[in-house]
Amino acid sequence: MPGDVMAGVADCMVKRRKEHGITQSALAEKSGVSLGSIRRFEQSHEISFGSLVNIAFALHCERDFDALFAQPYYATIDDVTAAARRNGGRA
Numbered sequence: 001m002p003g004d005v006m007a008g009v010a011d012c013m014v015k016r017r018k019e020h021g022i023t024q025s026a027l028a029e030k031s032g033v034s035l036g037s038i039r040r041f042e043q044s045h046e047i048s049f050g051s052l053v054n055i056a057f058a059l060h061c062e063r064d065f066d067a068l069f070a071q072p073y074y075a076t077i078d079d080v081t082a083a084a085r086r087n088g089g090r091a
Helices: 002-019 024-031 035-044 049-058 062-067 077-086
Strands: none
Touching: 002 035, 024 035, 024 049, 035 049, 049 062
């Protein structure tokens, strides 16, 4: 569910923040995201995408976005074989 994904991302961010040994205030300063937004994200899992990207850069996690939407969608086996033909034999 979407709420579970948002909670999971927030939990991962808290874990990473603590691994870096920085407070919410320090993360706010480093990322340019308001302290209120960071607190809201950690508590209610709500944040703008732009703020999330800024936090990711501050925590050196910007490469984690590379995996977002990276996996192709296949509805049927025919989609897989068609993609394999387009990609020279690999789906």
